[in-house]
Amino acid sequence: MVCATADGAAVNTGAYNGLLTQLRNDERPWLVTISCTMHRxxxxxxxxxxxxxxxxxxxxxxxxxxxxxxxxxxxxxxxxxxxxxxxxxxxxxxxxxxxxxxxxxxxxxxxxxxxxxxxxxxxxxxxxxxxxxxxxxxxxxxxxxxxxxxxxxxxxxxxxxxxxxxxxxxxxxxxxxxxxxxxxxxxxxxxxxxxxxxxxxxxxxxxxxxxxxxxxxxxxxxxxxxxxxxxxxxxxxxxxxxxxxxxxxxxxxxxxxxxxxxxxxxxxxxxxxSFDSAPFPAMLWVDPANWQDMDKELDMMMSLAERFAVPLRESGFDATNLKAEWKVTKHTVKYFYPSVTSPASLWQRLLSYRRKQFPNVCLLVEVVLAIGVSNGTVESCFSYLTAMLTDRRVPLLHTTMSDLLIIRANHATWSDHERNEIISAALGEYMSGRRKMQLEPQAPDDSEEPAPKRALVASSSSGDSSTSSSENGGVGESDSEAALHCLEVSSAASSDSRSDLPQVLGSGSGSDNDLP
Structure with a gap:
């Protein structure tokens, strides 16, 4: 944790017992505590x-x-x-x-x-x-x-x-x-x-x-x-x-x-x-528009490295290679990203594709990007919830509203892979709740005879067998068995139509090769 931002309420910014004060005093002397700029x-x-x-x-x-x-x-x-x-x-x-x-x-x-x-x-x-x-x-x-x-x-x-x-x-x-x-x-x-x-x-x-x-x-x-x-x-x-x-x-x-x-x-x-005091002036090097004197830029970077020494050390930061990496970074931006003027867009690309090339510079940039100056995103959640709970959506469960609010407030911070995982998990949970029972596939047993309903449904759809029985002018043995097994198929289909119906339709191909 490098930064904590909250509104100016005493419970958050109190000099002795405020939340931000306690976070900083709890062995986090480097922590940057900011009172929300919008509230200011x-x-x-x-x-x-x-x-x-x-x-x-x-x-x-x-x-x-x-x-x-x-x-x-x-x-x-x-x-x-x-x-x-x-x-x-x-x-x-x-x-x-x-x-x-x-x-x-x-x-x-x-x-x-x-x-x-x-x-x-x-x-x-x-x-x-x-x-x-x-x-x-x-x-x-x-x-x-x-x-x-x-x-x-x-x-x-x-x-x-x-x-x-x-x-x-x-x-x-x-x-x-x-x-x-x-x-x-x-x-x-x-x-x-x-x-x-x-x-x-x-x-x-x-x-x-x-x-x-x-x-x-x-x-x-x-x-x-x-x-x-x-x-x-x-x-x-x-x-x-x-x-x-x-x-x-x-x-x-x-x-x-x-x-x-x-x-x-x-x-x-x-x-x-308060934004005129440390550590904010030492962050100007993040904007390419301020790249003029490399020595001053390195001084600002070292100032940040000293302020956030503990979290950077835990992340594997090495200041000895910082000067060489910074020189390579400036050349890379000059020749490969000349048209990118926004600092946020520039560092988003560098962090995504060139982190291994200059890892220590990327760690310092991540520290700067982790500092939020306002809690506007959190405040907007009140408006999201009001717009969500309309008169037509009053029956929404509290858990459903909580999930929707979390998705709406955090969607910008999730990657495409994380979004796909959330969607897949939600879809699986929904489908498992909608089905009455879960069907587990079973391995076929060669020792057992084929199910009579599959064979007889195929035989009933076969033109030869039905024609021969009707030509005899009566109800023979094959006709009585077909009638009996058709009754079994209809009763089985009515008991679990969703599981049996696709199997029955797939078996009725009308081919003699499907007969046992």
Whole structure:
């Protein structure tokens, strides 16, 4: 074991009794313990963005709209009828609260901004309808927020910030991200946040909205046109003319940016500063883009070899041949893999086909590849299980669900041979459970006479014997025996049709050579 990754809960990362701490103290001083990077991004949002009251109001509105559409089928129908009358495409409001990562919030704000104008018109029509009295208070509260141009500008800047943070979260969610690439990804996100702070462009225009005094307008795609190629899409111009607080837009945007962007950038730096310390900077040599100075690369490799000396020694690592192997490795990559730019793809090929050529370098690379920076794969199992247990699959046994979840979560780590073994074992277990009894093949005994049912079935299918008995005009000895043995065959076939029927059909060839 070279690495252990978990979320930031105290039971995992506690300084004294945390699981990761106990693993490291249990004679594993080399162990790298990592708090999940995806959870660090979520904590950054909680500690910086969600302290802004205006952003909390935007999130509360998305939650309110989600439950309104879920619980009121009548208003949901009116909303879609309004969109059909305007000839525009609208989307379902997603769930953005609970155990949802930042990208779900970004999608929720995107849907809210897209549905803004049709939603405002639908709410006005619903309030005017006397049959919606039970929802009037909720609808009026939502309409008050939607009519505010300052609130609309807040939602737009919230979407711009979430787009930067969500891109970082999705990058860290990938299974094949290298540990040494975390710090550059965070630095890029910080630079984008700083650029957003200095950007004076209207954020409403970035979201496809135009605000002029009390009117907000947008060009929305027609129903079904988002499935077409961009050049074949058609749009409908829609507008809403009852916006308020238009003069507060610029001041609101500036105040929100100044109060949220600098703290967010600083919080990212503090949350991820552990990736600037050892052993992560010593892993840069794994990426061919960083191959410049062989002496520095060898120093980094020796640093890793010293850190993980115990597990490497158990694997047969020999540092004396490291320099020669590394030189051969670089030449091999240069001449045989010049077009492979991804470190993961490159080392996958080298580990598969050239391990014997430079085994010590491959051992160091395996140490680096074994370090996972997030537990996104484990977190996704909750979604897999929810999608698996639908209303039509409620009778699934717990053991079956457990097996399906294990297969879905670990399929990427299994080889083709391991998959075939699992399939064969599962198929054998299924077939043995379906059959009533197992048939064991028996060796034929030459001393015993052939089974009468096989001989007589063959004789009954023979044309000569049946013709001779019928020509005699009566029931002779052969006919009575045939009738008796046919009765035996039918009774035997009915008792075990699945085992006897193929044998009977195979014996009835109609040839005299099959007769005893």
């Amino acid at each position: 991004v979520e904590l950054t949002i909680k500690d910086s963005l969600m302290k802004e009251k205006k952003f909390v109001e935007v999130e509360d509105l998305m939650v309110t709209l989600y439950y309104l559409m879920k619980r009121s089928g009548k208003f949901q129908r009116q909303f879609h009828e309004t969109a059909a009358a305007l000839d525009v495409q609208v989307y379902k409001f997603p769930k953005v609260h609970g155990t949802r990562f930042v990208n779900h919030q970004r999608k929720g704000v995107s849907v809210l901004l897209h549905n803004w104008i049709p939603l405002a018109i639908a709410i006005e029509n619903a309030i005017a309808n006397a049959s919606n009295r039970t929802l009037n208070a909720t609808l009026k509260g939502i309409l008050k927020k939607i009519r505010s141009a300052a609130f609309l500008a807040t939602a737009c800047i919230f979407k711009s910030i979430l787009s930067v943070v969500a891109a970082l979260s999705l990058k860290l969610e990938k299974d094949f991200i290298m540990p040494f690439k975390v710090a550059p990804a965070v630095a890029l996100a910080q630079a984008e946040l700083e650029e957003l702070l200095q950007d004076n462009e209207c954020h409403l225009a970035k979201q496809g909205l135009t605000l002029t005094e009390s009117t907000v307008s947008a060009s929305l795609p027609k129903p079904g046109h988002m499935k077409r190629n961009p050049e074949n899409r058609q749009y409908t111009d829609v507008e809403y003319t009852k916006m308020t607080h238009a003069g507060l837009v610029e001041g609101t945007v500036k105040a929100v940016k100044d109060s949220t962007l600098p703290p967010s950038s600083e919080c990212l730096r503090l949350r991820f500063q």
